[in-house]
Amino acid sequence: MKITDEESDCLDAFFSKNSYISGRYDDSNSFNKLHVHLSSLPDGGEANRLFYLALPPTVYQSVTTNISAHCISHKGWNRVIVEKPFGRDLQSSQELSSHLSSLFKEDQIYRIDHYLGKEMVQNLMVLRFGNRIFGPIWNRNSVSCVVLTFKEPFGTQGRGGYFDDFGIIRDVMQNHLLQILCLVAMETPASTNSNDVRDEKVKVLKCVAPVSGSDVVLGQYVGDLRGEGQARFGYLDDPTVPDGSCTPTFATAVLYVQNERWDGENNSLIFCFTYREVRIFDFNTCSSIRVPFILRCGKALNERKAELRLQFTDVPGDIFGGRCQRNELVVRVQPDEAIYLKMMTKRPGVYFSPEETELDLTYKSRYKNVKLPDAYERLILDVFSGNQMHFVRSDELREAWRIFTPLLHKMEQEKTPPIAYTYGSRGPTEADDLMRRVGFHYGGTYKWVQPHSTI
Numbered sequence: 001m002k003i004t005d006e007e008s009d010c011l012d013a014f015f016s017k018n019s020y021i022s023g024r025y026d027d028s029n030s031f032n033k034l035h036v037h038l039s040s041l042p043d044g045g046e047a048n049r050l051f052y053l054a055l056p057p058t059v060y061q062s063v064t065t066n067i068s069a070h071c072i073s074h075k076g077w078n079r080v081i082v083e084k085p086f087g088r089d090l091q092s093s094q095e096l097s098s099h100l101s102s103l104f105k106e107d108q109i110y111r112i113d114h115y116l117g118k119e120m121v122q123n124l125m126v127l128r129f130g131n132r133i134f135g136p137i138w139n140r141n142s143v144s145c146v147v148l149t150f151k152e153p154f155g156t157q158g159r160g161g162y163f164d165d166f167g168i169i170r171d172v173m174q175n176h177l178l179q180i181l182c183l184v185a186m187e188t189p190a191s192t193n194s195n196d197v198r199d200e201k202v203k204v205l206k207c208v209a210p211v212s213g214s215d216v217v218l219g220q221y222v223g224d225l226r227g228e229g230q231a232r233f234g235y236l237d238d239p240t241v242p243d244g245s246c247t248p249t250f251a252t253a254v255l256y257v258q259n260e261r262w263d264g265e266n267n268s269l270i271f272c273f274t275y276r277e278v279r280i281f282d283f284n285t286c287s288s289i290r291v292p293f294i295l296r297c298g299k300a301l302n303e304r305k306a307e308l309r310l311q312f313t314d315v316p317g318d319i320f321g322g323r324c325q326r327n328e329l330v331v332r333v334q335p336d337e338a339i340y341l342k343m344m345t346k347r348p349g350v351y352f353s354p355e356e357t358e359l360d361l362t363y364k365s366r367y368k369n370v371k372l373p374d375a376y377e378r379l380i381l382d383v384f385s386g387n388q389m390h391f392v393r394s395d396e397l398r399e400a401w402r403i404f405t406p407l408l409h410k411m412e413q414e415k416t417p418p419i420a421y422t423y424g425s426r427g428p429t430e431a432d433d434l435m436r437r438v439g440f441h442y443g444g445t446y447k448w449v450q451p452h453s454t455i
């Protein structure tokens with residue numbers, strides 16, 4: 001990256017204010033030393049203190065205990081940023097939460113999920129609640145399914161040892177994708193105040209039942225013998241991964257939000273009012289219209305992409321002989337931030353047939369000169385300003401673990417080997433079958449191309 005002279009001066013000024021103290025996580029003297037050092041800095045006695053814990057989870061407890069006992073500012077504020085993983089399951093996460101809450105108040109704890117700092121993830125609230133057009137169709141009457149995708153085109157690349165302990169569900173699905181699900185599924189918050197927003201997210205999570213094993217496909221990548229470089233190596237070829245590991249590097253899971261907006265599974269009771277009587281018909285046979293939320297994520301896949309996709313229902317009473325595809329609203333988180341709406345239009349010219357096209361808001365062309373900050377830049381700024389909207393509250397975290405813990409425990413007990421998929425592929429075909437089974441229609445007739453690309 002090229003740095004201008006002005007930027008270089010700013011960086012020099014910034015680095016000149018940095019200092020480094022080394023110590024041990026479990027040694028109170030080290031933290032005393034840190035406190036003395038902080039207090040000796042200009043205004044150090046009065047300054048606010050922000051502690052960012054990007055640490056192995058095993059040392060969270062001793063480090064936070066030591067910070068609270070030895071490093072607190074008595075004049076300024078004290079805040080702690082905690083990086084995931086926040087525990088391994090419901091129980092360990094609860095233990096960590098109780099430990100943190102015995103030392104700090106909730107408004108001092110910032111559990112960071114960097115997906116909440118991404119431009120398009122933050123945009124979801126404005127898109128949904130700042131536009132009249134989406135509100136009336138954002139529910140089970142018009143949405144047939146929601147797909148949340150995270151794909152990476154590379155494997156664990158030397159992080160296998162760390163990754164193996166967690167797997168893709170803990171690494172990406174239980175946090176990044178579930179947070180996006182909350183923003184897609186939640187009701188309108190009372191305001192944009194942090195707690196109003198987080199209250200709504202918790203409500204949604206409370207309506208999601210633990211994910212069922214029959215709604216999940218797990219995969220693990222194997223090397224592509226015809227590939228080049230890293231692609232030739234599978235997950236188990238990574239020397240830091242234990243032999244025969246059953247840790248998934250790919251997962252597709254279907255969740256259902258059991259509330260009035262998204263769940264139509266209950267038998268419908270139809271009331272029929274006639275002049276003399278009210279009849280109730282029990283429609284046991286009516287098909288389910290609950291909306292599946294399909295979460296899929298994986299490493300060593302065919303592309304880099306994070307997006308959310310709402311697929312709408314077919315147009316009732318089709319007059320175009322089945323030539324219309326379903327509308328889809330796609331929010332592309334990365335790369336190439338964009339919002340596009342797949343829709344049908346008349347084929348231009350002398351024809352009268354429907355054709356697929358899109359309404360497109362590609363950021364690179366619409367906001368040419370805007371520099372989008374990195375997710376962490378935004379979130380750390382939020383911590384300085386005391387805004388917790390884009391951070392995970394303890395009750396959100398508890399609910400997130402509640403949804404995935406039974407599945408994770410089952411996987412760990414049964415140790416069923418995940419389905420093998422080739423490095424650089426779309427993942428196991430069983431995942432596509434699952435998506436089809438729950439109602440996702442893939443026409444295969446449309447591919448989004450960056451419409452304003454100059455290349």
Ligand code: BG6
Nearest residue numbers: 084114152171172176306334375
């Ligand atoms: C992290 C995961 O939280 O997110 C990584 O631990 C993953 O495994 C990363 O690669 C992806 O982040 P981004 O911002 O590159 O999409």
